[in-house]
Amino acid sequence: MSEGTMQRRDQRDQRDQRAKRLNRVLVCAAAVPVMLVAAGCSSDSGSGDGGDKPAKAAASVSASPSPTVQAAAYDKLPEPCEVLSKKTLGDLVPKGNKSGKEGTSDDLSTRAGCSWSSLDNNGVKGSQFRWLSVSLLRFESDVTRGAGDKLAQEYYAKQVQDVQSVEGAKNAKAEPVSGTGDEATAVRYDLKKKEGTFKQQTVVARVENVVVTLDYNGAGLAGDKTPDADDLMKAAKKAAKEAVAAVASANGEDGGNGGGTASGSPSASPSKSSSTSSKSPSKDASASASASRSAAKKS
Missing domain, CATH: 1.10.287 (Helix Hairpins)
Structure with a gap:
């Protein structure tokens, strides 16, 4: 009533x-x-x-109060193919920094993504392959499901687990990443395919009610040397921090520090409450969860 x-x-x-x-x-x-x-x-x-x-x-x-829930801090996502600078794309995918392909989505305000691929052909010495993907998933507050940031926390934890359980992954390692959103985890592993050994790097980060998943892998093909995993991971962490900052900037905040807004900070969003439920991105979450598992399959 x-x-x-x-x-x-x-x-x-x-x-x-x-x-x-x-x-x-x-x-x-x-x-x-x-x-x-x-x-x-x-x-x-x-x-x-x-x-x-x-x-x-x-x-x-x-006098009984109506059910309320804390409103989500962010209500939009940045353009997925513009979350990384031209310089960053030039470093990670030098031969494909202009080949961004936007992923399909029913609602770009809750789910978006973009991928790039690069093949540096060195002739008889072989080729260097790189593949980069950024996925963005935003959760809205809902009186029946909870606050957006809490829903994002749950999805973030599940996404990290999924990345670590990719079939065929070897030498998997996970480590926390500082200075990137409210929380972030980097996962690396090797994946052997007939074309060569792919060095996979994935960084999953959460900033407020948005989860960013950045996949980056590289391989030396046709006899070329396998890229250094440490170099790839360093580049992936830098790109993930940049993508997180783009989320904050798209919502009118200074995303220069690559982190979420701390409670009580000058740039923190004002406290709001909502008594209406919004579209749930649960279906989009399920689709995005498979992005990390399919990252190394790209060629």
Whole structure:
């Protein structure tokens, strides 16, 4: 029952009580003798504890607060193919920094992504292959499911677990990443394919109610040397920090530090509450969760 409905019911109850009291007064005024009038009115005036109970009960119901939930800090996502600078793309995918392909999405305000590929052909010495992907997933607050940042935390934890359980992964290692959103984890592993050994680097980061997943892998093909995993990871961490900063900037914040806004900081979003539910990105979350598992399959 809505608050407006309860208020209207309360008003009707109060009007009924006043009408009953008025009728009793009129009856008492017409009765004799005066002593009986006084006795009758005092015994059934409704001014005692019992008379106001229905009104008080209705008022108590009307005073019950409606369900609310903390509003999500971020309400938009940046353009996925523009979250990284040209310099960063030139470093990570030198032969494909202009080949960004935006992923498909039913709602770009809650889910977006972009990928780039690069093949540096060295002739008889072989080739160097690189593949880069950035996925963005934003969670809205919902009175039935919870606050957006809490939903993002849950998805972040699941995403990190999924990345570490990729089929065929060898030498998997995970480590926390500082200075990138509210929390971030980097995962690396090797994946052997017929073309060569792929060095996979994945950074999963959460900033407020948005989860960023950056996949970056490289391989030496046709006899070329395998790229150094440490170099790839260093580049992936830098790019992930840049992508997180782009999320903050898209929402009117200074994302230069690559981190989320701390509680009480000048740039923190003001506290808001919402009593309406929004579209849930659960289906998009399931689709995005598979991005890390398929990253090394790209060629």
